[in-house]
Amino acid sequence: MAIEPSVHAHEEPRSFWRRYIFSTDHKVIGIQYFLTAMGMALVGGILAMLIRLQLGWPEAKWPLLAKLFPRGMSGGVMNPDFYLALITMHGTLMIFFVISLGLVSGFGNYLLPLQIGARDMAFPFLNMLSYWTVVPACAIMLASFFVEGGAAASGWTAYPPLSAVEQAVPGSGLGQTLWILGMALFIASFTMGGLNFVTTILNERTRGMSMMRLPLFIWTLLIASILGLLAFPPLTAAAILLLFDRHGGTSFFLPSGLYFGERVLPHSGGSPLLWQHLFWFLGHPEVYVLILPALGVALDLLPPFTRKPIFGYRLTVYSLFAIGVLSMIVWGHHMFVSGMNPYVGEFFAIGTLAITIPSAIIGFNLIASLWGARLQLRTPALFALGSIAFFGTGGLGGIFLGNATSDIQLHDTYFVVGHFHFMIGGVTLLALFGGTYYWFPKMFGRMMNERLGKIHFWLTFVAFYAVFLTQHFLGLGGMPRRYYAFSKFEFLAPIRDLNAFVSVAAFVLGVAQLIFLVNFFWSLFRGARAEENPWRATTLEWVAPTPPPHGNWGETLSEVHRWPYDYSVPGAPEDFTPQTVPPSVVEVTR
Amino acid sequence: MREGGEQLKHTLEGFFFAFVLFTIAVVGIGLGVQRWLPPLASEHGAGIDRMIRYLILTVGTLFVVGHVVLGYFIWRFSRQDRVTYRLASARAEKLWSLIPGIVMALVAEGGVLVIGLPIWQKYYLRPAPPDAVLVEVTAEQFAWNVRYPGRDGRLGRTDPRLISYENPLGIDAQDPAARDDVVQLGVMYVPVGRPVHVRLRSKDTLHSFFLPHFRVKQDAVPGMTIDIWFTPTQTGEFEIACAELCGFGHFQMRGLLRVLPPEDFERWLAAQPTFATSF
Numbered sequence: 001m002a003i004e005p006s007v008h009a010h011e012e013p014r015s016f017w018r019r020y021i022f023s024t025d026h027k028v029i030g031i032q033y034f035l036t037a038m039g040m041a042l043v044g045g046i047l048a049m050l051i052r053l054q055l056g057w058p059e060a061k062w063p064l065l066a067k068l069f070p071r072g073m074s075g076g077v078m079n080p081d082f083y084l085a086l087i088t089m090h091g092t093l094m095i096f097f098v099i100s101l102g103l104v105s106g107f108g109n110y111l112l113p114l115q116i117g118a119r120d121m122a123f124p125f126l127n128m129l130s131y132w133t134v135v136p137a138c139a140i141m142l143a144s145f146f147v148e149g150g151a152a153a154s155g156w157t158a159y160p161p162l163s164a165v166e167q168a169v170p171g172s173g174l175g176q177t178l179w180i181l182g183m184a185l186f187i188a189s190f191t192m193g194g195l196n197f198v199t200t201i202l203n204e205r206t207r208g209m210s211m212m213r214l215p216l217f218i219w220t221l222l223i224a225s226i227l228g229l230l231a232f233p234p235l236t237a238a239a240i241l242l243l244f245d246r247h248g249g250t251s252f253f254l255p256s257g258l259y260f261g262e263r264v265l266p267h268s269g270g271s272p273l274l275w276q277h278l279f280w281f282l283g284h285p286e287v288y289v290l291i292l293p294a295l296g297v298a299l300d301l302l303p304p305f306t307r308k309p310i311f312g313y314r315l316t317v318y319s320l321f322a323i324g325v326l327s328m329i330v331w332g333h334h335m336f337v338s339g340m341n342p343y344v345g346e347f348f349a350i351g352t353l354a355i356t357i358p359s360a361i362i363g364f365n366l367i368a369s370l371w372g373a374r375l376q377l378r379t380p381a382l383f384a385l386g387s388i389a390f391f392g393t394g395g396l397g398g399i400f401l402g403n404a405t406s407d408i409q410l411h412d413t414y415f416v417v418g419h420f421h422f423m424i425g426g427v428t429l430l431a432l433f434g435g436t437y438y439w440f441p442k443m444f445g446r447m448m449n450e451r452l453g454k455i456h457f458w459l460t461f462v463a464f465y466a467v468f469l470t471q472h473f474l475g476l477g478g479m480p481r482r483y484y485a486f487s488k489f490e491f492l493a494p495i496r497d498l499n500a501f502v503s504v505a506a507f508v509l510g511v512a513q514l515i516f517l518v519n520f521f522w523s524l525f526r527g528a529r530a531e532e533n534p535w536r537a538t539t540l541e542w543v544a545p546t547p548p549p550h551g552n553w554g555e556t557l558s559e560v561h562r563w564p565y566d567y568s569v570p571g572a573p574e575d576f577t578p579q580t581v582p583p584s585v586v587e588v589t590r
Numbered sequence: 591m592r593e594g595g596e597q598l599k600h601t602l603e604g605f606f607f608a609f610v611l612f613t614i615a616v617v618g619i620g621l622g623v624q625r626w627l628p629p630l631a632s633e634h635g636a637g638i639d640r641m642i643r644y645l646i647l648t649v650g651t652l653f654v655v656g657h658v659v660l661g662y663f664i665w666r667f668s669r670q671d672r673v674t675y676r677l678a679s680a681r682a683e684k685l686w687s688l689i690p691g692i693v694m695a696l697v698a699e700g701g702v703l704v705i706g707l708p709i710w711q712k713y714y715l716r717p718a719p720p721d722a723v724l725v726e727v728t729a730e731q732f733a734w735n736v737r738y739p740g741r742d743g744r745l746g747r748t749d750p751r752l753i754s755y756e757n758p759l760g761i762d763a764q765d766p767a768a769r770d771d772v773v774q775l776g777v778m779y780v781p782v783g784r785p786v787h788v789r790l791r792s793k794d795t796l797h798s799f800f801l802p803h804f805r806v807k808q809d810a811v812p813g814m815t816i817d818i819w820f821t822p823t824q825t826g827e828f829e830i831a832c833a834e835l836c837g838f839g840h841f842q843m844r845g846l847l848r849v850l851p852p853e854d855f856e857r858w859l860a861a862q863p864t865f866a867t868s869f
Contacts, residue, residue, distance in 0.1 A: 264753070272796060338811070339808070343715070345714070357695060403701060405709045405710045476642070491831075
């Protein structure tokens, strides 16, 4: 028995607290996630700037910074422990607390019910709970900087024994425990969110919204959520085991004979490789949890600015599925030289490179979507086009790393750093920005400044290439990652000076993001009032009033009659035909 | 119709985007033709370099073509005033997708199957040849311990409980095989032209034995002994770097690898004090 959700069940709460703080409205929660991610991005970005300051000029003194970080930069010189805490927390914050929160949870929550024509998520209370679970996770992560020994310093991958043995590295004290707790809370939150996404997409679509009429962003959210649900629990388990190893005297990841601080530790029987398997069983799908929605945004931003449908909708959906399935069985490509059985390495190499095929099809479809277009280079379009270039560059770099043989030389060098920044740093960031410029009018009823947006894009785009393309070549030169300085090795002498250039470019990249912040807050209050459908787009969110009221739609839900990309339909009165327009008015072309 | 000024601005913006993408492609070529890899000094490394050069050539071509095509499309279609191609048929979409599919199957999958994995198998799946020089490398925060088995060809037993300042590897003096072991810190000597069999261990945390000139990289995992082998082809002094985060001194965990002519190596080894004499 189908029960039509009544409008009255969605009556808007009156009090400030229920409306804006402990809200169950998906739009408020989406914006909460988005703003939280923005705050965490600011921290993560500052960490990146400090990292680049150290790598660009490893011997320099910064007396001013000594006042800001009396422990980490005593005397104005960064100490190596602090550097390791910086890289660990930069990675952790950016991956889990910026991209996951902003792109998946932020945009996902805000747009999902709107784009499928629902009034809210399937489980609004769970949705609120998931947000309020991630808030303490953020607080714990940030607090870890201020505890004895500083924040976790074993890398975002938290490989034991470094992350399991307190004596191994100063950050392996309370900082590492907090890291594990923060991650556990984050995963709990993300799992609630994922369940909500999958259920909502499968059950709450409005009449006529068949699966093959979903915008591609929704498809990517669905696949990413399923991946997250499958991949995150093993990491939770691993994190709990790690906690036992640290505080309970167990030996899941610790073998016998570990010699630290002039004594043999009492552990025996565990294996550090077990953690690596469990971590990457999550870690690799997690990459796709981030990048698929980013591609979804890029795919969905193209049609409104090319004024034509996306190329290869069906094949893109199939390719997304193929990537999703394959991504679950390729984690070992992070472990080619870990001591894992080399026969298994062959399997992972072949599997990994198979992913290039569906990925290339998606990349091809993105480019092919431009063919015959009436391309309008508004800010969101710039970011969408930029993310195509990043996806190509990052994806092609992956072919070097998925290949076990070339990975022997490139593993754990700056080639890897350059590669993953293009993918989970670049494609996702451009999608996050492009999406913000695009949906800002829907969220806040105002337009963002176009000129500032374009400056932001060009500085970001060019500086990003300068930083991370260069790093690929530093990696070919053998420059290892996670090094506090490159001054100790002669073989790095010919290339290490390039780091100053990389750092300058990174600072440009950092400053460019301030332009975005200024634009965001200026436009929030002073931006030009947006029309109902400023981009003349076809998807359902633009049919809803701006900003959408509680419950999104008026008395009746809209009915969908066509796929989301009916632009420039011959004979139609406008060059865009919203999904709600019945076939009797405009012909359905697909 | 757009106004003239608007149209011009639009054309310029499209041109600028294309120009940036073309520049990236050109810079990519300029960087790609440089020699970045450290000079090669091992036999199997030639295979790894062949793999990398193949990828630089093929993948680099795709990088350049991709950027040029994207730039050209943006330039060309930002000048258009109307949509000239709207929707491909399902058949056309399928046919076109064969192009990226086949290209990737050939370049990526073909590359690893034809060039990559045979080299991988030679490097990893074959045991060290019987005439190899056996060297045990034990990593610790933040140094490389090197041990040779001595004349008997057998490494003595070790036990972490025996580790002391004088006996950093915890070698068991009771074991007769240990008596002629030769222990070194930070410098590894090997002969040129003969396979070197490295038994890799770690005392404390993860490390990675990285010989940039030899295309050797292998994690050292506590609790495991990992066997690898390679054949040096050049004499000289090379660096050993750590490539797996191991603590605050990770960046300065430097060792040296001295590759000597075989007779010099034998002379050097014979001149070293053994475990029995030094302990």
